Structure formats: structure tokens, C-alpha cells
Amino acid sequence: MVIGLCTLQLQIPAAGSLKDKRQVLRSVTVRLHNEFNVSVAEVAQQNSHQLATLALVCVSADSAYTQGLMERAVQFIRTAHAELVLLDYETELL
Secondary structure, three states: EEEEEEEEEEEEOOOHHHHHHHHHHHHHHHHHHHHOOOEEEEEEEOOOOOOEEEEEEEEEOOOOHHHHHHHHHHHHHHHOOOOOEEEEEEEEEO
């Protein structure tokens, strides 16, 4: 069993309030869950208007599949969501 964990540091430049930020993040988390079947949660910077830290987690029997899935999810964030700026990310296989 392999557990994949990807931590994403994001900036949301257009968010002027926490409500704006949460609206964008809700859309992103639902799309990530639907497209990649991963669990997604905001794990830090909940009170910052323009910064967010998301954690993506999946469980699989194959480490290569898990690594590829996380990379595809990061690429999805980079390309499909123009309202987000990916500052940094880290992927771990446990």
C-alpha cells in the first residue's frame, strides 16, 4: 500500500476577502476530487486572503501510479486554473 501526499502552496491574487478565497478553493477542490479521485483539504493559512496550502492525498497499490497521479494533479492546477498561482509543491510517498 502506498499513500501519496502532495502539499501545494498557492496564491490567489484576485481574492479580496476570505469569501472570495473560499469560493475559488471550493471550485478547485471539487474539480480535483472529480478528475483525480483524491482527497483535498486546506491545511494551512486559512485566515490569509490570498494564500492557501492544500493537501492532496491518495491511496494506491502502485507507487509509480501514485507519483504520476500527483504530477497530473499539479499540472492540472498550473494549467486549468488561471486564478491560482502555484508557488511551490512537495510530493511524498509514504
